[in-house]
Amino acid sequence: MTRILLAASAALCAAPALAENRIDFVRPDAPELAAHGDHAVGVTTMRFTREEVPDVARASEDGVESYDREITVEVWYPAARGTEPGGSYTALLRDGVTEVQLQGRAARDADPAAEGEFPLVVVSHGYPGNRFLMSHLAENIATKGYVVASVDHPDSTYDDMGAFGSTLVNRPRDQAFVLDRMAGLEDGIGAITDGDTAAVIGYSMGGYGALIFSGAGLTEDFRSSRYAPPQELLEINAHGADSMADLPDDRVRAVVAIGPWGRNRDAWDAESLSAIDTPLMLIAGGVDDVSGYDAIRSIFEETTGTERHLLTFENANHNAAAPMPAPMESWEVSETLGYAPFDHYADPVWDTTRMNNVTQHFVTAFLDLHLKGDAAKADYLDLVPDSADAVWDRAEDGTPNEADSYWTGFPNRTAKGLRFETLPAGE
Template sequence: MSILLRLCAASAVTLVFAAAGALAQPTRIDVVTPIAPELAAYGPSAIGVRTLTAVDRDRPDVLRTKEGEPTARYDRRFVLEVWYPATLAPGETPGGTYHTVARDPTIAVTLQGQAVRDATLATAGGPFPLVILSHGYPGNRYLMSHLGENLASKGFIVVSIDHADSTYEDQQAFASTLYNRPFDQLFVLDEMTRLAAPGSGSFLSGRPDTSRTGLVGYSMGGYGVINAIGGGYSAASLTMRGAPPNRLLGERAAANPAYRALNDTRVKAVIAIGPWGMQAGIWDAEGLGGIRTPVLFVAGSVDDVSGYAKGTRALFEGVVNADRYLLTFVNANHNAAAPHPAPTETLGATGPAVVAYTQHADAVWDTVRMNNILQHFATAYFDRHLKGDDAKQAYFDVVASGTDAVYAVDREGRELPGHTYWKGFKRGTAVALTLEHATPAPGAR
């Protein structure tokens, strides 16, 4: 073999091992690219993270209940990931890993972020507003970890839920998720309120202000969020195919006076990302009319899971008594904005295991770019509604189509007459985005 051939062979081997090494690296959830919008940048606070467990006693057990027989009950258990503003001890440096699994649970996954495990919760600047993250079906508490860390760096306490019967490792019949999702979200809000109470013995005592809570739900998490804030289920949904037995959805149906009387004033604003259900007849005009809480809807325009025209857009148009926005990623599918980037361990997936990659990927949009755009708007939205920062409204006062916005800035960065570009976005980076706004109907309270 010639020297040239030997060098080429050695180089090829080196490249193979280099590629294998790259695949073994943790997936970064904290990347903010140079073209990210302004508010995607991490905030000034260090970030801590802890894992908690909780139990909701005596919940109806959908999976063990048979139609026409007494409703079984059980203790429903949760694993929660909590991110928070932290004070690092001498010698502690930002950064840490999360060990989890992919949608194919045989694939172990390592994620890398900025949070420090069990760091001390910051005493200055609180109490902090609360944000609750709710994943899809299936998913897990790390699916929106990029958003959890990002918001915690900006003065929010963020708790993300592992929804039992709905994670990659324990996915069960869909009926359980249909019934439990809003109950899970509101239980976690109650649990965080309990832990925040003085004398609770929790590290959270006195730190979260749960009277200023935001909910973020993706897919089935978005389904739960819509019901949690007053979107009562339709009569047709109670007996739809796959519905829980004994008309259990009726507990939170629009026709139920007890449900209509519920109004959790702790929830001040929500973000619903690709919320499932509208296209399946879960809501009608009566049910959606019960929502008064401000909503930021986020969707891909070609979402083939939750639907767009008959799904998220129909929800946006139907929530007539609430102030709401619709942020659309043009030509994105169901994975718009919410999931963190595809784990490096899934890049070689083939056959049925490819879902471990496609759970996070989009055919048109870059996932990191979508994550950064969500981080930007979530920061502005929750600063506005949970912290009372009215100046953040300017990030929503934009022309509807980012593609049509005009960028007119001089060399010193000063805006020129005719500049209509989206606030906080760099030149050319609002392309293929739309942001629409609708106000409550006259007389809505």
């Protein structure tokens, strides 16, 4: 027995070295639309430059200089027929030092699909984060016919954490810039990208940026708070400023904000949030103590200029929905951090793959409805708000009986611990 226990312990200790760190798992009990789509997927790395922008991270009371802001973007896209699925990504852990290999379905630098145009989705990570943090979602929706551009935001990645003020100023501007550059591509991936039909998905500070990009300018109190950088650089994102007037983009047909930070610090008020008129989906953990769940509910209630949804994972914290499953290497103590960065990715209550699958399901329905005009997907968003109140009543062949009100696309007993609420524009 002692030998068996020692062997088991050795196997566990060796697990990180043998780990595949897969980002593409879909559980057998996943909701319907989490399943991968019909497209093979390619992935490539692109780099763009925002020229002559204020160097917010290095601004001081004495002044600010301009610089060229180099932005790296990972792009997933429908690939040519016959593309063999499978590939890996080299990414950094939260400590900004440890390299890990992630395994997924996308083939590196595969030829794009030979025909068709596909809507564009911009994905924006938190502070800190990187372009691979939501790779599970990027890959998944690319299989369903989307071109997905996931951004590394300078001054905001694991190995490049600059002053927080840079994120406050640049996040919506980076998102707008990447959308514009991706929409302007002509050859290769550009030939299959419908840049006139787009969405933005942002997590935490990415959600902050997405709300500003959608028209919610910052309040005066926030712009004069301790978070604001010097030289009044945050005024570019001010509510009512001329510089905000042209920021919202008619090409953006839908916005998903996961755990958006800012309302907990009065970055917006009801007046500024009411300026958003783009369909909005908010996703949050019910006990989020970083962005504040009550603050996220305030965003839901105050974005009265559009129809919006709020998906809540009961008892989940700030890592709800967005991060990929924690790489096995993150289970070990990092010499740089002095602790294991596991809790940067994981939630103590919810299984990450389960949350990823639920998110993939709802995001697919939301994007298909608003970017592809697939009216049938509205059924997946018209739900009994509290899943605990939903009734499963099906005939033997699975046909719903009159009393059935179970969440569309969820197998029996699986819509637990979730809320999905909707408010129409004007309310």
